[in-house]
Amino acid sequence: MSEKKLALIATKGTLDWAYPPFILASTAAALGYNVTVFFTFYGLQLLRKDLNLKVSPLGNPGMPMPMGMDKWFPVLGTAIPGMETMMTGMMKQKIKKKGVASVQELRDLCIEAEVKMIGCQMTIDLFDMKSEDFIDEIELGGASTFFEFAGDADVQLLI
Amino acid sequence: MSEKKLALIATKGTLDWAYPPFILASTAAALGYNVTVFFTFYGLQLLRKDLNLKVSPLGNPGMPMPMGMDKWFPVLGTAIPGMETMMTGMMKQKIKKKGVASVQELRDLCIEAEVKMIGCQMTIDLFDMKSEDFIDEIELGGASTFFEFAGDADVQLLI
Amino acid sequence: MSEKKLALIATKGTLDWAYPPFILASTAAALGYNVTVFFTFYGLQLLRKDLNLKVSPLGNPGMPMPMGMDKWFPVLGTAIPGMETMMTGMMKQKIKKKGVASVQELRDLCIEAEVKMIGCQMTIDLFDMKSEDFIDEIELGGASTFFEFAGDADVQLLI
Numbered sequence: 001m002s003e004k005k006l007a008l009i010a011t012k013g014t015l016d017w018a019y020p021p022f023i024l025a026s027t028a029a030a031l032g033y034n035v036t037v038f039f040t041f042y043g044l045q046l047l048r049k050d051l052n053l054k055v056s057p058l059g060n061p062g063m064p065m066p067m068g069m070d071k072w073f074p075v076l077g078t079a080i081p082g083m084e085t086m087m088t089g090m091m092k093q094k095i096k097k098k099g100v101a102s103v104q105e106l107r108d109l110c111i112e113a114e115v116k117m118i119g120c121q122m123t124i125d126l127f128d129m130k131s132e133d134f135i136d137e138i139e140l141g142g143a144s145t146f147f148e149f150a151g152d153a154d155v156q157l158l159i
Numbered sequence: 160m161s162e163k164k165l166a167l168i169a170t171k172g173t174l175d176w177a178y179p180p181f182i183l184a185s186t187a188a189a190l191g192y193n194v195t196v197f198f199t200f201y202g203l204q205l206l207r208k209d210l211n212l213k214v215s216p217l218g219n220p221g222m223p224m225p226m227g228m229d230k231w232f233p234v235l236g237t238a239i240p241g242m243e244t245m246m247t248g249m250m251k252q253k254i255k256k257k258g259v260a261s262v263q264e265l266r267d268l269c270i271e272a273e274v275k276m277i278g279c280q281m282t283i284d285l286f287d288m289k290s291e292d293f294i295d296e297i298e299l300g301g302a303s304t305f306f307e308f309a310g311d312a313d314v315q316l317l318i
Numbered sequence: 319m320s321e322k323k324l325a326l327i328a329t330k331g332t333l334d335w336a337y338p339p340f341i342l343a344s345t346a347a348a349l350g351y352n353v354t355v356f357f358t359f360y361g362l363q364l365l366r367k368d369l370n371l372k373v374s375p376l377g378n379p380g381m382p383m384p385m386g387m388d389k390w391f392p393v394l395g396t397a398i399p400g401m402e403t404m405m406t407g408m409m410k411q412k413i414k415k416k417g418v419a420s421v422q423e424l425r426d427l428c429i430e431a432e433v434k435m436i437g438c439q440m441t442i443d444l445f446d447m448k449s450e451d452f453i454d455e456i457e458l459g460g461a462s463t464f465f466e467f468a469g470d471a472d473v474q475l476l477i
Binding site (some may be wrong): 007009011040041049122125126127141142144146147150151152153156158 | 322334337338341342346348349351413416418463469472473474475476477
């Protein structure tokens with residue numbers, strides 16, 4: 001029986017959306033999947049050496065707010081200066097308190113589990129990013145690189 | 160010929176993004192697919208007994224606004240207090256007027272069609288949610304539970 | 319050996335999120351894939367004859383901001399009137415300067431490469447859109463139309 005394959009595309013660069021690709025990739029790797037993740041668009045932020053991800057409650061009324069806060073700051077409250085920093089701090093604290101791994105730890109876990117990570121060259125060029133800002137464990141490629149492995153993968157997901 | 164299988168991950172918890180998972184799941188079930196949906200992150204909101212979903216125009220300039228409203232409230236307008244509630248009401252009204260099923264009705268349809276729904280235990284723990292707030296028809300599980308059925312599914316999508 | 323098949327669902331209607339479906343579709347078509355894209359929800363905006371897409375930094379702290387701008391306009395800055403228009407202009411300019419194709423050009427490329435595009439009839443009805451506002455090269459259909467080709471596709475992704 002051949003090994004199962006998982007192909008992910010990670011397109012988002014916020015603290016909350018950093019979890020799905022790294023959780024899915026590390027879980028699948030632990031289950032014996034051969035995993036490749038293509039990081040493109042805002043998802044490139046997840047490959048930075050210096051991870052500085054933020055979470056925003058703006059435009060996401062699906063986010064559970066700390067007790068009663070949504071009563072005090074209805075909608076506009078989520079746009080007041082400092083709210084993004086505060087929510088980011090609260091989410092990080094909650095994650096730590098609950099014993100959930102940090103994004104950094106999950107990424108390290110993926111590297112140890114030999115998850116293949118590919119950064120999108122076009123995005124790097126478009127936003128004038130510097131390749132030395134990214135971790136060393138990645139390769140660079142384009143959408144055609146993605147299809148090389150996705151075409152034969154058992155599971156493909158875009159996050 | 161064996162039955163087709165659909166595996167969905169529902170990660171969003173707003174009124175508008177509640178439609179894709181329930182529409183895709185109920186349609187596939189009607190076509191004879193065996194369907195499993197894994198609800199995680201903000202998607203857990205879709206499993207609450209008391210559905211109280213909202214829609215936000217914030218950060219989504221792709222949302223069609225009621226006639227001329229975008230001329231009167233350019234960008235910032237979408238952040239004024241009450242706008243989220245108003246847009247939620249307008250969307251619910253429009254959906255009803257057009258004869259489109261409500262999220263509640265679509266969810267009931269999925270239950271009747273024996274769509275299997277799994278709530279993410281880690282999300283419940285992380286956000287201190289109470290399992291009694293969720294409908295009885297669900298099971299709880301983790302990312303590895305998702306791969307159990309996604310690995311053999313014909314179609315997998317993350318919403 | 320039979321041809322590979324790609325099935326995409328395009329659900330977003332902003333300038334930035336217009337790129338992934340058209341880039342993935344045109345790249346796959348160039349690699350010899352048979353490609354079908356189902357445009358639904360806000361994704362219908364991508365099929366308009368008169369493309370007028372915008373990008374919003376609101377609620378997306380993962381978006382790289384122009385030099386230092388995030389220091390001057392922390393969070394609320396992204397909500398000031400005119401910011402959306404400014405960011406849209408800056409992104410279009412950057413894309414042009416970098417020699418990346420416009421959304422219009424990528425869509426034309428997809429049409430030339432015989433990518434099959436399907437507009438969601440339910441969305442059109444729901445938002446009172448006019449079918450004459452859309453390009454002629456599309457067909458109309460529903461979620462069941464999507465499963466007709468997705469059920470046998472090698473790669474399926476929801477954007």
